[in-house]
Amino acid sequence: MKCKWFWVTGILILFSIMVLANVPNPDTVIYEQERAAETLDPAMVIDTASGEVLDNIYQTLITFDGTSLTRYVPVLSTNVPSVKDGTILDNGMTYVFHIRKGVHFQNGDLLTPYDVVYSLERFVVTGMAGGNSYELTEPLLPKIDGNYVDNISKWAVKLAGVKSWNDLFATSTTTPKNEAYKNALIDTFNLLSKAFEIKGDDVIIHLAHPFSSDLFLNYLAGIDILDAKWASDNGAWSGTADTWWKYYNPQRQADPLYSITNGTGPFELQSWTQGREVVLKRFDGYWGEPAKIKYAVIKTVSEFTTRKLDLMRGDADIISVPPAYIPQVQNIPGVKVSENIPELAQYQLSFAFSVNPHSKYIYSGKLDGNGIPPDFFSNLDVRKGFEYLFPHRTYVKDVWNGLGIVPNSPICTGLIGYDPDLPAYHQDLAKAAEYFKKAYNGEVWKKGFKFAIIYNSTDPTMQEACQMLSAYAQQVNPKFNVVPVPVLWQTLVGEFLSNNIPMIALDWFANTSYDRVYGYLDSSGVYGEALGQNFRDFAKKEFDPLINAAISATSNSVAEKIYKEISLKTYEDAIMIWLIQPSRQLVYRDWLHGLYPTNYNPSYAKDLHFYGLYKSNN
16 A cells, blocks of 8 residues: 555656646746836835835735725734724724734744834835825824825924924934924824824724725735834834934935845745846745745846747746737747736826926926926916827827727726716817917917927837827927937936926826825825926915815715816816826736736736746646
């Protein structure tokens, strides 16, 4: 009987070897894409490539259930709070999370409720310019003058009675000018700390005011939990009230957690070659079922042709493919192309209502045919002229291979407030000329202009959009010179946030209507920070009150009406040139399994989760 068992076992082993014989690197999944991670600190992430890496290393209290945007499953919490089970209390003002026991960080430390509180507080106190700290400051900090507070610095400024954050400190330091200012900073943190309570293994979160439960849980599904002791030992904030401001809005590469990680997820960081490659290794101390593969490699390969050849050779298991190139990979033996997967993404060309007057991208800085003035795009006639220049339908059909729709507002299909019947711009060169002739009392048409439109150098769809706009501008008036300029992503982000770019081609991912209107249109949102003081002044009057009303809405029906009003205003005021809401197709070798939908959620902004992936010829 014993000999028979060894014989059967031997046959099974031989069969397994035969099955995997033609699968290269069976324990490793290699993913090639065009973008590179910018940071490994969860509190500093604003780019999708960084988020993709960290979502495989770190974990959150709860996460989305498959591809749903409204259902959640527990992760580091053993429950998803609800009124029904008594873990949402006080009319939606209190949330109770039961923290999972026996979870180890990748350095061996045990997860505690304090780690959860520290991580959520650090997310707020980091307060990175253009970042997402508003997701917690709005529900957890009291309002100021009836308005939600989107950055912790605003409470410090109010309590100290100064005009700006920098007024609190000695020049070029993080040392408060006096004891009163220091106390105001400490009192500001104490406002935040009131939101958290630890009872045994529970973390209890108290909101400062009524706030949408759906939105709050959505935010928590995206905030990673760190090891507080490890973070502090490595130079991050220690968690104390009297030091937090020293860690506020750090420079990305000066951030102590910029290039190191220590999560609770199924993979840990083995190496990061910046701009080139991230190698993840299976974390064998993971609290759940171990990952099926041992290594996951994310490579930055800018050229599609190279990615395609690597896929054909088996040197890559999955690659990113520009939509226009999908026909080139559809009939390759051994390669699969997925169904169309809708994404909560939007691509747009954005106008800076005012730009740094010293920006090299506005050339002469004057309306003299060799440049533009810094406030060129504050002019509504100019903006409408550009809206009518762009060939929206042609762009979707030819550049994206028809994989998407032309948006009519910042709100995507599938989100509250989307209305397909709202008006949208489409190319009309006669109307474009009409508006350009009106702009600046005819001076724009008479003198012409020159400025740069910036795009990510690794994104061919954005390159095509910029070239199209440039070509049609010249067609309408040969004196119109729009210069497409490719810029590396790392440089582009810095230039954008520094208000140096007059017009930029960007994509934006957000899985709630509020995040979309806040990010695009609020005076304190990412775009508000980048599009200049004129835009912020405009947004404070025209958009901020509506956005505050939307987040305070007592029901989805009320919020829907407000979002539609906001969307209509973006059309009337020609705020941005909406390009496409795309669908995606995943391109991978047929030996790769477990890919969709489990490991590719549109709500995660293109993230690929390696947990659950495996390779087999079956």
